[in-house]
Amino acid sequence: MRYAVLISAALFFLLPAGAQAAPKLSVSLSQNTVRYGASHTVNGTLVDGTTPLAAQEVVLEGRRYPYEGSYRVIARGTTDADGKFAIKAELDRNHKLRVTAPAQGLTSGVVQAYTLPSFDLSFRALRPGVVRLYQRYTVPKTVKLTSPTLFYLGKRGAKKASLRESGAVSRSKAGRYTSHVDVTLPTGWHGAFRYASCFRPSPSTGMGDPGAKCPKLKLTF
Numbered sequence: 001m002r003y004a005v006l007i008s009a010a011l012f013f014l015l016p017a018g019a020q021a022a023p024k025l026s027v028s029l030s031q032n033t034v035r036y037g038a039s040h041t042v043n044g045t046l047v048d049g050t051t052p053l054a055a056q057e058v059v060l061e062g063r064r065y066p067y068e069g070s071y072r073v074i075a076r077g078t079t080d081a082d083g084k085f086a087i088k089a090e091l092d093r094n095h096k097l098r099v100t101a102p103a104q105g106l107t108s109g110v111v112q113a114y115t116l117p118s119f120d121l122s123f124r125a126l127r128p129g130v131v132r133l134y135q136r137y138t139v140p141k142t143v144k145l146t147s148p149t150l151f152y153l154g155k156r157g158a159k160k161a162s163l164r165e166s167g168a169v170s171r172s173k174a175g176r177y178t179s180h181v182d183v184t185l186p187t188g189w190h191g192a193f194r195y196a197s198c199f200r201p202s203p204s205t206g207m208g209d210p211g212a213k214c215p216k217l218k219l220t221f
Contacts, residue, residue, distance in 0.1 A: 021049035025058075025106040027099045030086075033114040033209065036139055039088040040113045045079075046101055052083025056103055060087045062095040062113075065206025071098065091115050092140045093206040116208045117145065117177075121197050126182060128191065134180045135167070135197050139207065141174040147202045149179035152219040156192035161219040194221050 027044035034040055042060055046053045056079045061071035074097075077087040087099070093115055099108045118138040123131050135149045148168050152161035163186075167179035185193055196219055201208030 023048045023053065023101070023104045023106060025099060025101050025104070025108045027097075027108040027111060029097075029111050029113060032112065033116055035116050036092065036118040036207070037090070038118075039090045040095075040097075040115075042087045042089065042097060042099060042111070044085050044087075044099055044108065046083045046085070046104070046106075052079070052081065053101075053104070054079055054081045054083060056083075056101060058085050058087070059100045059102065060089060060097060061100060062089070062091070062097045064091075065094040067096055094208070114207075114209050116201075117143075117199075119197075119199075121195075123195065129185050129187070130182060131185065131193070132180055132182050133165070133167070133195060133197075134178065135199070137169070137177040137179075139175050139177070139205070143175070143202075143205050143207060145169045145171075145177045145202045145205065147200045150198045150214050151179075151181050151183070152196045152198070152215075152217075153183060153185075154194045154221065155186070155189040156194060158194055159221060161194075161196065161215075161217060161221065164217050164219075196221060 025046050027042055030041040046056055058077050059073055060075045062074045063071050074089050075087050077085045079085045095113045096110050097113050098110050120136045123133045126132050133151045137145060148166045151165045153163040154161045165181040165183055167181040169177045169179050171177050198214035201210055
């Protein structure tokens with residue numbers, strides 16, 4: 001009986017030491033990709049084991065495309081009563097982001113944030129059965145867009161496109177580009193159609209996911 005009591009006592013004192021947890025800082029993005037002019041939102045939690053760490057400073061840091069040099073401070077925030085935080089940042093290029101908690105000496109993992117050109121899609125009728133589709137882009141003044149815009153069309157009510165046209169981009173002024181195509185609609189559509197667009201990131205701009213692709217044709221509306 002005494003042996004069993006001693007073993008139980010040893011386990012009692014050993015368990016708390018093994019159960020101790022170090023502070024932890026975790027982060028994620030609300031959306032990996034946003035348009036130029038919109039803000040990325042970095043969400044995170046700072047805890048010590050199961051205990052939220054409230055009213056603690058957190059610092060958002062980033063490395064801007066082409067990801068050279070050290071991280072720089074972008075914004076600061078404070079954890080709430082649940083140890084949570086959300087920091088917004090308007091980024092003009094793709095960034096690698098992380099968060100630090102200075103008081104705890106913690107640095108989070110890195111998340112990849114993509115910033116697309118801002119764009120607006122529209123059309124106007126040129127004559128019966130013929131429409132002109134436009135896509136207008138806004139980017140930082142030093143950015144040069146080169147990738148064409150792909151325009152997709154389908155008859156009214158269609159779930160997928162059945163036509164695709166490519167339009168080159170042209171610069172109207174610093175930071176502004178436009179693509180357009182003229183399309184003759186199939187007679188059976190009776191002038192009613194659906195449309196959408198897609199564009200690949202232009203090389204060396206640091207805007208958008210370089211691995212992004214556009215459908216060959218059957219884009220889903």
